[in-house]
Amino acid sequence: MNVQSPLLSVRNLKVWFDIKRQGAMPWTPTDTLKAVDGVDFDLMPGETLGIVGESGCGKSTLARAIMRMVPAEAGTVLWLGDDLLQLNHHDMREHRKEMQMIFQDPLASLNPRMTIGQIVAEPLKTHHPGLSPSEVKDRVREVLDRVGILPNMINRYPHEFSGGQCQRIGIARALIVKPQLIICDEPVSALDVSIQAQVINLLMEIQEEMGLSLIFIAHDLSVVKHISTRVMVLYLGNVVEISEAAQLYRSPGHPYTEALISAVPIPDPTAEASKEVMILDADLPSPLNPPSGCVFRTRCPIAGPECAETKPPLSDRGNGQQVACHKR
Amino acid sequence: MNDRLAQPFQQPKTREIAERMAEDVKGRSLWADARRRFVANRAAMVSVVVLTLIVLFSLFGQIISEYDIETIDWDVLGNVATAGKPSIENGHYFGFDENGRDLYNRVVQGSRISLAVGVIGALVAVIVGTIYGATAGFIGGRVDSIMMRLVDIFMSIPYMFVLILLLVVAGRSITMIFVGIGLTAWLDMSRIVRGQTLSIKNREFVEAAIAIGVPTWRIIIRHIVPNLLGVVVVYATLLVPQMILTESFISFLGLGVQEPFTSWGALLSEGTKTMNYGTLWHLAFPLFFFVVTIFCFFFIGDGLRDALDPKDR
Ligand SMILES: Nc1ncnc2c1ncn2[C@@H]1O[C@H](COP(=O)(O)OP(=O)(O)O)[C@@H](O)[C@H]1O
Numbered sequence: 046m047n048v049q050s051p052l053l054s055v056r057n058l059k060v061w062f063d064i065k066r067q068g069a070m071p072w073t074p075t076d077t078l079k080a081v082d083g084v085d086f087d088l089m090p091g092e093t094l095g096i097v098g099e100s101g102c103g104k105s106t107l108a109r110a111i112m113r114m115v116p117a118e119a120g121t122v123l124w125l126g127d128d129l130l131q132l133n134h135h136d137m138r139e140h141r142k143e144m145q146m147i148f149q150d151p152l153a154s155l156n157p158r159m160t161i162g163q164i165v166a167e168p169l170k171t172h173h174p175g176l177s178p179s180e181v182k183d184r185v186r187e188v189l190d191r192v193g194i195l196p197n198m199i200n201r202y203p204h205e206f207s208g209g210q211c212q213r214i215g216i217a218r219a220l221i222v223k224p225q226l227i228i229c230d231e232p233v234s235a236l237d238v239s240i241q242a243q244v245i246n247l248l249m250e251i252q253e254e255m256g257l258s259l260i261f262i263a264h265d266l267s268v269v270k271h272i273s274t275r276v277m278v279l280y281l282g283n284v285v286e287i288s289e290a291a292q293l294y295r296s297p298g299h300p301y302t303e304a305l306i307s308a309v310p311i312p313d314p315t316a317e318a319s320k321e322v323m324i325l326d327a328d329l330p331s332p333l334n335p336p337s338g339c340v341f342r343t344r345c346p347i348a349g350p351e352c353a354e355t356k357p358p359l360s361d362r363g364n365g366q367q368v369a370c371h372k373r
Numbered sequence: 374m375n376d377r378l379a380q381p382f383q384q385p386k387t388r389e390i391a392e393r394m395a396e397d398v399k400g401r402s403l404w405a406d407a408r409r410r411f412v413a414n415r416a417a418m419v420s421v422v423v424l425t426l427i428v429l430f431s432l433f434g435q436i437i438s439e440y441d442i443e444t445i446d447w448d449v450l451g452n453v454a455t456a457g458k459p460s461i462e463n464g465h466y467f468g469f470d471e472n473g474r475d476l477y478n479r480v481v482q483g484s485r486i487s488l489a490v491g492v493i494g495a496l497v498a499v500i501v502g503t504i505y506g507a508t509a510g511f512i513g514g515r516v517d518s519i520m521m522r523l524v525d526i527f528m529s530i531p532y533m534f535v536l537i538l539l540l541v542v543a544g545r546s547i548t549m550i551f552v553g554i555g556l557t558a559w560l561d562m563s564r565i566v567r568g569q570t571l572s573i574k575n576r577e578f579v580e581a582a583i584a585i586g587v588p589t590w591r592i593i594i595r596h597i598v599p600n601l602l603g604v605v606v607v608y609a610t611l612l613v614p615q616m617i618l619t620e621s622f623i624s625f626l627g628l629g630v631q632e633p634f635t636s637w638g639a640l641l642s643e644g645t646k647t648m649n650y651g652t653l654w655h656l657a658f659p660l661f662f663f664v665v666t667i668f669c670f671f672f673i674g675d676g677l678r679d680a681l682d683p684k685d686r
Pocket residue numbers: 062063078080098099100101102103104105106107332
């Protein structure tokens with residue numbers, strides 16, 4: 046077994062936002078929203094890491110912090126050995142072509158005033174300004190063809206395409222500079238179920254062909270199951286579990302993961318009818334005022350007194366499973 | 374009719390399909406959509422035609438007249454109310470003004486100045502205001518605060534007062550009017566553009582451009598400004614009549630263009646002074662052009678807004 050070094054290695058990443066209270070005076074101190082609060086993970090070349098968690102738990106913020114689109118409070122983001130958070134603007138731009146992003150709302154992520162040819166060409170023109178217009182055009186046609194959009198559509202505008210097609214165009218835009226990593230921020234959440242599978246299959250095919258790494262964000266486990274090598278579960282900006290995908294579905298370590306899995310519908314109707322759904326009562330606490338100790342304790346069915354005292358560290362359980370829980 | 378319905382759809386030949394596939398399909402841009410909606414708007418289209426005629430009149434109206442703006446007809450002077458009436462026969466289509474000069478030529482010339490002040494003033498305001506507002510809005514943070522506080526300060530200056538002072542101190546000239554009006558009109562524009570920029574900045578396609586690594590200036594030019602253009606165009610068409618009104622007001626006070634040149638405001642001012650002497654045409658002709666032009670711009674502005682922003686209705 047050869048030991049690979051990770052492509053991306055995130056350590057203790059924190060992203061905090063200062064929130065002004067409504068109607069506050071300029072001198073009153075701002076509240077701190079800890080959107081991402083100390084996240085650690087490694088991503089191997091060619092691997093797909095699924096990131097799951099309820100809406101508002103910091104998935105997008107984590108992705109944006111890795112891409113340096115929001116400033117991080119603390120931590121390191123090692124990309125092939127370089128800490129991205131320490132790079133100057135110029136060096137960071139050099140790395141941007143190696144990592145691309147796909148967004149949740151396919152139509153909104155395409156500029157309505159540009160043709161899809163111009164949209165897909167933009168990363169290429171930004172990072173390879175020396176290419177001739179005909180070379181650019183050839184590359185654009187080639188990549189559009191690859192994602193299943195007729196190349197003769199390059200003069201059309203985004204609003205002339207369906208949501209699924211727009212997402213394919215978004216994928217083409219990410220692929221054209223041949224990146225090593227694509228971060229997909231809920232790429233299928235806005236699509237019809239039938240189209241979701243097509244887009245996910247396309248991503249998997251392309252990953253295979255190009256040896257890409259993917260970070261695949263979703264708000265429910267069922268979408269991630271199909272595509273991920275490993276899955277990371279976030280809750281209120283904290284990692285509660287990271288596991289090999291198969292292991293996580295077979296025996297979830299954290300009570301929160303368990304609850305998420307029990308909410309995934311089973312295709313077999315009798316099994317679906319007889320299964321127990323763990324219902325999370327109580328609402329998601331406000332990230333402005335998270336619970337002390339374990340952030341999940343207000344909704345945890347097995348919480349004990351120690352859970353309010355100290356935050357459980359992420360610890361290795363073997364089988365490639367890491368869980369942050371005092372009792373499991 | 375029924376016969377046609379009964380016919381099957383014509384099947385194109387396979388080779389034709391293949392050829393059509395190879396050819397690039399033309400896209401339907403948002404601009405093309407807006408143009409179609411605008412052309413369908415009757416009031417706006419009529420206004421475009423009328424406005425074009427007025428512009429042509431102001432540029433070439435003197436060709437069909439043998440007189441000019443400053444020669445005084447001494448026979449008419451002092452007797453304008455009876456001898457100076459508009460007449461097709463003697464070629465003084467709009468009659469004489471109070472000083473015995475040909476009013477037709479003066480209206481042509483006045484229209485030219487008023488339209489020029491309106492269009493150039495609006496253009497300056499739009500260019501300066503758009504660049505300033507887009508920059509402040511996109512960069513945000515402290516730069517934005519400082520830039521917009523500066524605008525607030527400029528806005529708090531009573532600019533009509535400053536403009537009049539400027540004209541009195543620096544002397545009356547058309548350049549001065551351009552400078553004075555243009556310098557203040559961009560303030561509103563920059564505020565509107567900044568507000569729009571803030572909302573566009575949070576749209577996902579701008580985020581996508583940032584993630585790609587597109588340089589800031591290219592994001593402003595390629596992503597922000599084209600999406601602002603709708604608002605800017607509408608505001609600009611509404612700004613033109615506002616500029617014309619400002620110039621007219623200044624001219625009405627007697628501080629505008631200098632004799633022998635004139636403008637709608639100056640003509641109206643003279644017209645109202647002599648109203649009681651039975652020379653109503655002094656007022657009627659310039660007023661007609663003035664009012665029609667202002668209305669045309671408003672209708673066009675309305676039409677553009679509906680065409681560019683159909684969801685707002
Ligand atoms: N720019 C920002 N300013 C302030 N708060 C933010 C900002 N972006 C995100 N947040 C907050 O951070 C938390 C996490 O948001 P996000 O990462 O978008 O969640 P997710 O993508 O998992 O739904 C939310 O509570 C959200 O309100």
